[in-house]
Amino acid sequence: MRLVTFDAGAGARTGVVLDETGASILDLTAASGGAAPFATMLALIAAWPEVKAQVTDWAAAPPAAAMVTGAKLLAPIPRPAKNVFCVGRNYQAHINEGLKARGAPPAPPPPAPEFFTKPPTAVIGPDEPSLHFPINDAMDYEVELALIIGAPGRDIPAAKAFDHIFGYTIGNDVTGRRLQRKHGQWFKGKGLDASCPLGPWIVTADALDPSDLQLTMVVNGEPRQDSRTSNMIFPIPFLIESLSGGLTLEPGDIILTGTPHGVGYAMDPPRYLKAGDVMEASVEGIGTLRTPVADA
Template sequence: MRLATVSTENGPVAAAVVGDQIVDLTRAAPALPRTLAGILALGDVGLSAVKAAIESGAGRGPLLRESLLSPIPAPPKIWAIGLNYAEHVRETGKQFPEFPTVFAKMPTTIAGPYADVQRPAVSEQLDYECELGIVIGKRCRHVSPENAHKVIAGFTVVNDFSVRDYQMRGGQWVLGKSFDGHGVAGPWIVTPDEVDPHALAIRTIVNGETRQESNTANLIFDCYRLIAWLSSAATLEVGDIIATGTPGGVGVMENRFLVPGDVVRVEIDGIGHVENRIVQEPDAVEWIDEPTAAVAF
């Protein structure tokens, strides 16, 4: 199945994608939670209800690209892995890792599959990274590699946009990876029964030029080993996203950074693609939010 979150006049809702149609699950299966994370938390019961909703033919409408949001708009955690393809390790000149290199992206980085992405007002070193994303479907801890497949809800496409000068300042990986809107994910989640996560062609195309191209067979640490490693330290929760690393060809290696007007497309065969236009963030302006609710105490 392909599971998505779409924007409607009633707000974001969980949906299934069938060919060129969407199945609005709030209409086809109103007893289900409105969010995809809520449905995934129900496990097999939730997925069976989605299958029944698809087969009923109810709640169908045309699939509109502009309606697709990130499938998990508010992930509890976004885990990311560095240096996980041999060609990327070689191009950086670093040593091959003995253990996975882990950092985090903040939830405010999440952006939809076709949203505009801002080049920051404070940097001109915006870069792309095509990555396979794992979506966690069961709360878990200390999961063995042999059982890791049991906790995966599905797979998605990720572009781990990176602000390289911030990343390199004192090794600030988290900050350089956590600019607002720099964690594109989508266009949907493909369930594990439909793809082999370790045999997927992956590429980045900028303005029609292929900049990155590899296969997830080349991951140094595969999806199951990553889940085992991460869950040895922290509880994985439903809706967590693991971005599994990028192959060689990132822009920083040739000083080719993204500029406004560029269109960046990341494709993973068997899953789909995301495509984002780069726009310039307006000049930095300080602002501090203040409470607006009128409450009498």
């Protein structure tokens, strides 16, 4: 099932996508008569065990009065309750391309996942512009598989990790490369406003096997990144086990799982983003997240 947050003129609502493009949506707010569990995606995720059967029935036989067409798609979770968790250097070929760009030899993978975060103010939805700030003269892209936590938990063992996943979406970890290095850590270069496109919807965990999905990034029609989730150094169960150690994951928490090789700064010469560019991040089984670049 594909769940979406959309705006058809009455503000943000939750829905079920019933076609391949997102043009036909079952409005869960309307179908439920405005019931609280359907008011926001965060509320829907928290209530999912109780409402899943009802949503499945509505999707199978949509009430005509609850159907919407031509709505604007928003980020699936427009305002996360916490920072978005991110994983750095989780694909070996991406590690090596970065080292090569700096004149260094290949290196072994990190001994443990490298976590950082992006603030809620970074999140934008499909077709919303990612902003090119004057402070960011080395703007880059990173396609990623993003997962959404459903059942809360702390100290989650890898064997139980998938029990805690609600679903999956596409993330684009837009990055300021020189800022990233200037400040000696990653938050500033990766935490700018509008630097975390997410969407176009959430595919529920029961509808997608994330173990070997193709990820691609196309910029202005030119293929840049192309890899598979099976190339992750630390697979999803390990990431959840590691991140949840002593740290409670809650419904609606978002985790970006890392980007593969093909980023702009590692090209020769580097090719950074500028206003007018269009990024198209795709993940097999989910779809495509389109993001234009605009001057701030």
